Amino acid sequence: MIEEIVISSLILGGLYSLLSIGFSLISGVARIMNFAHGAFYLITAYLIYTLLPLGLGIAIIISLIIAIFLGLLIYRVLIGPLREKEARVALVTIALALIFQETIKLIYGPQIISIPILISGTTSIWGVIVTNQKLLALAVAIATVSFLWILIRRTKRGKAIQAVAQNMDVARLVGINIRSVLMTSMAISILLAGIAAVLFAPTWSVSPTEWTILFRAFPVIILGGIGSIKGSFVAAFILATVEKVVEFTFGGGNIVEIATFALMITVIFLRPQGLFGKSSR
Numbered sequence: 001m002i003e004e005i006v007i008s009s010l011i012l013g014g015l016y017s018l019l020s021i022g023f024s025l026i027s028g029v030a031r032i033m034n035f036a037h038g039a040f041y042l043i044t045a046y047l048i049y050t051l052l053p054l055g056l057g058i059a060i061i062i063s064l065i066i067a068i069f070l071g072l073l074i075y076r077v078l079i080g081p082l083r084e085k086e087a088r089v090a091l092v093t094i095a096l097a098l099i100f101q102e103t104i105k106l107i108y109g110p111q112i113i114s115i116p117i118l119i120s121g122t123t124s125i126w127g128v129i130v131t132n133q134k135l136l137a138l139a140v141a142i143a144t145v146s147f148l149w150i151l152i153r154r155t156k157r158g159k160a161i162q163a164v165a166q167n168m169d170v171a172r173l174v175g176i177n178i179r180s181v182l183m184t185s186m187a188i189s190i191l192l193a194g195i196a197a198v199l200f201a202p203t204w205s206v207s208p209t210e211w212t213i214l215f216r217a218f219p220v221i222i223l224g225g226i227g228s229i230k231g232s233f234v235a236a237f238i239l240a241t242v243e244k245v246v247e248f249t250f251g252g253g254n255i256v257e258i259a260t261f262a263l264m265i266t267v268i269f270l271r272p273q274g275l276f277g278k279s280s281r
Contacts, residue, residue: 003126009244011134013237014141015200019217020224020232021145022192028165028227029185032083036074036093038214039100040067040190044197045206046104048115056116064194071190072183080182097211104208117202137199144195145233148188152229161185165227216257219264225274235275239263 023037047063054062074096082088117133124130152158163171164181172178197206220239224231239260246259267274 003128005241005244005248007125007128007130009237009241011130011138012243013240014138015196016217016220016236016240017145017233018141018192018196018199019214020220020236021148021229022189022196023214023217023221024224024227024229024232025192026185026189027221028229029161030079030083030182031168031227032079032086032089032093034079034093034189035090035214036096036100036211037189037193038211039097040071040193041197041201041213042104042206042208042211043067043070043100044194045115045201045210046108046113048198048201049113049206052116056118060198064191064198067194068187068190071186075183075186080179083182101208101211108208110208112205112207114205115202118198131203133203137203140195140199144192148192149229157181157184219260219267221274222264223267223274225276228274228276231274231276 019038019041023034026032026034026037044063044067047066048056048059051059051062078092078096079089082092117131119132119136121132122129123132123135152161160171160176160181161184163174163176164178164185168178171181217236220232220235223239224233224235242263243256243260246256
């Protein structure tokens, strides 16, 4: 039982890390709450499903490019002009997510779809049978997050992102192109959501309401600290472990959501900035 909890927690943590880090990145840099973030997971999955006749590899590449282009267009036209009005941005992005949901229902219907796995077969780990797709998803998720960490910490563009996240006004004064940094952060955020769809959508079914997967990851974002990439990564595996322990102990169902969101509320009261977030006056 312990082995199953550990393995399933790691795999679920990989999904949560990609979703929560993408959300935290754009939140920390642009200081907005992009509730349409989960919609790009949904859009990527449905684009892959649509473009499958071209071949899975080509479908994935084109889908990621279209998702990023669409996200940047939305940021430039709708989110960017409202960036300093946080409440309006939150409302607009929720509305966008619902528009995507209903548009997909209109085109594909309400039924569930599935997309092909990237790799077949299973592997036995500590006596637990795990599909190779899930192992691949975990490995790529960790590699992607590691690459992003190096990108932000070691490259000129990454240091510009850090500077804007720390103090946008000072970053502007030293000559950093704020718009370029915000667009780059948005593109990376969408790419992470798209990669999550490529890796994890084949292991679960996808429906038009799947954009709400963001809310499953929201306790991770709160626990790690909004805007903290390191916090989101660590919290992703903490929350995944909590979920799996509750699931294996009580049989899953709504009790899992009750436990995770109760933990989120507790964190908000006791440490509102999260594990690694910075407190603000």
